[in-house]
Amino acid sequence: MQIGKINIPNAILLAPMEDVTDIAFRLICKRLGADLVYTEFINSEGLIRNSEKTKQKMLFLPSERPLGIQIYGNSDSSMERAAQMAEELQPDLIDINAGCWVRKVIRHGAGAGLLQDLKKMERMISSVVKAVKLPVTVKTRLGWDERSKKIVEVARIVEDAGAQALTIHCRTRSQGQKGKPDYSLIPDVKKAVKIPIIVNGGITSAIIAEEVFATTG
Numbered sequence: 341m342q343i344g345k346i347n348i349p350n351a352i353l354l355a356p357m358e359d360v361t362d363i364a365f366r367l368i369c370k371r372l373g374a375d376l377v378y379t380e381f382i383n384s385e386g387l388i389r390n391s392e393k394t395k396q397k398m399l400f401l402p403s404e405r406p407l408g409i410q411i412y413g414n415s416d417s418s419m420e421r422a423a424q425m426a427e428e429l430q431p432d433l434i435d436i437n438a439g440c441w442v443r444k445v446i447r448h449g450a451g452a453g454l455l456q457d458l459k460k461m462e463r464m465i466s467s468v469v470k471a472v473k474l475p476v477t478v479k480t481r482l483g484w485d486e487r488s489k490k491i492v493e494v495a496r497i498v499e500d501a502g503a504q505a506l507t508i509h510c511r512t513r514s515q516g517q518k519g520k521p522d523y524s525l526i527p528d529v530k531k532a533v534k535i536p537i538i539v540n541g542g543i544t545s546a547i548i549a550e551e552v553f554a555t556t557g
């Protein structure tokens with residue numbers, strides 16, 4: 341898999357997890373073979389307010405590379421500025437969270453809230469892409485709920501806005517962290533866009549990872 345200039349041979353990635361994927365955790369996963377790791381999601385408003393606690397979440401060690409800093413927020417301007425602050429630390433890429441389902445995030449239109457306003461999602465991604473030189477990627481879900489699995493349309497929007505890869509948590513916003521992931525739409529997404537698609541959700545063993553690679557391509 342190729343994201344910008346980053347070549348990721350096996351493409352087994354560590355998902356971003358709040359309060360979990362800190363430096364120590366990421367280093368352990370790296371040692372165990374993770375090809376790309378991410379920070380937890382980082383609030384753009386906290387970054388632009390210069391919160392030390394928030395800024396610390398962006399720190400990483402050279403041995404963790406390749407690494408993505410993930411940011412989230414509800415306004416283009418705060419996301420642009422936050423992406424520039426992240427870029428100053430020279431991670432390998434910047435990932436936009438468009439998949440977090442928790443109420444305190446979506447009620448402001450951030451995270452999976454962006455799935456309810458695809459124009460806003462497009463604007464935000466292209467603003468961030470224009471604000472930085474690093475590759476920008478996006479992580480989202482199949483859709484808001486069972487009736488609105490718009491992931492094929494979303495993938496086109498993400499690609500047209502200039503993002504260089506898309507991670508799909510194969511559940512809807514309504515499912516939260518529970519329920520069976522649905523990988524069945526991934527082949528359609530892959531047909532619709534050229535950027536790399538990263539499948540996420542329910543990958544709890546090497547056997548399942550192999551099966552999902554085989555069934556989704």
Ligand SMILES: Cc1cc2nc3c(=O)[nH]c(=O)nc-3n(C[C@H](O)[C@H](O)[C@H](O)COP(=O)(O)O)c2cc1C
Nearest residue numbers: 355356357358360380381437479509540541542543
């Ligand atoms: C404790 C925890 C924290 C999470 N924090 C984030 C986060 O900061 N950013 C993000 O994109 N996803 C976050 N997620 C979602 C995961 O990245 C991933 O999409 C999800 O766990 C996949 O489902 P699975 O647990 O069934 O594999 C979090 C998940 C968990 C369990």
